Amino acid sequence: MGKLVVLIPCYNEEKSIAQVIKKVPVGKIRKLGLEPAIMVVNNNSSDATRKVAEAAGATVIDEPRKGKGNAMRRGFASLPADTTYVVMLDGDDTYNPSEITRLIEPLESGFCKVVIGSRLSGRMTPGAMTIVSRLGNWFFTHLVRKTHNVAVTDVLTGYFAWTREAIDDLSPHLRSSGFAIEMEMITKMARMNYEIFSVPISYTPRVGESNLRPIHDGWRIFKMYAKTLRWRPQVHLPERPLKDRQSEY
Numbered sequence: 001m002g003k004l005v006v007l008i009p010c011y012n013e014e015k016s017i018a019q020v021i022k023k024v025p026v027g028k029i030r031k032l033g034l035e036p037a038i039m040v041v042n043n044n045s046s047d048a049t050r051k052v053a054e055a056a057g058a059t060v061i062d063e064p065r066k067g068k069g070n071a072m073r074r075g076f077a078s079l080p081a082d083t084t085y086v087v088m089l090d091g092d093d094t095y096n097p098s099e100i101t102r103l104i105e106p107l108e109s110g111f112c113k114v115v116i117g118s119r120l121s122g123r124m125t126p127g128a129m130t131i132v133s134r135l136g137n138w139f140f141t142h143l144v145r146k147t148h149n150v151a152v153t154d155v156l157t158g159y160f161a162w163t164r165e166a167i168d169d170l171s172p173h174l175r176s177s178g179f180a181i182e183m184e185m186i187t188k189m190a191r192m193n194y195e196i197f198s199v200p201i202s203y204t205p206r207v208g209e210s211n212l213r214p215i216h217d218g219w220r221i222f223k224m225y226a227k228t229l230r231w232r233p234q235v236h237l238p239e240r241p242l243k244d245r246q247s248e249y
Helices: 017-022 026-031 049-055 068-077 097-108 131-148 164-173 181-191 214-230
Strands: 002-010 034-042 059-062 083-088 114-124 160-163 196-203
Touching (some): 002 017, 002 068, 002 097, 017 049, 026 034, 026 097, 034 083, 068 083, 068 164, 083 097, 097 114, 097 160, 097 196, 114 131, 131 181, 131 214, 164 181, 181 196
Parallel strands (some): 002 034, 002 083, 034 059, 114 196
16 A cells, blocks of 8 residues: 655644644545555744644654745655655645545546646635735746746645655755745756646635745745746755755745
């Protein structure tokens, strides 16, 4: 039996993380012949995120450096050896974990190796995304579709699914420390000739306050986009330990 790892990066999500974990469709995943494993990356939270996640049944890994990119790289480096698929979603209860099996189906059927959950082409609850965020997402998505020739409809989504092969290929190239990680993953996978397809998903207002700073993080996302225009994959070198890296973004 293969293993499906649900990877959830968290920073101060004590109010929502238990609900996210409980919504993971464990029974449906097992019916696919996969063993579910829920892994929460505690990103130096100052609240009870770690305690709540453990009590809800997740395995918790600590990443002391703040930033979603740092948390994701830590999670990728900590995957069990028998991992078959990896799903990433946020811990703020904006994404619906019950839709995991819809993202996995194209991987299971061999249609592709990378799937993203699209909010912009899915069902979005009023108030879930501000006008500024929606326009920014549309702008970045349009840029990436034109310059990287990928059929994506939401480049800033926090809902991904990959085969283990795709993760092993991608993770040595990741450098982003913060919210530019989604842009980095999509554009670098495109440069590595991975076909990326979108599945419509649900999106609801988050629990608690957002950590996103629209102008500050938007600028970093744009810099990442610009940098990957020139980026091409090199021969894979041994990945540096996280503690030895200097964050670029």
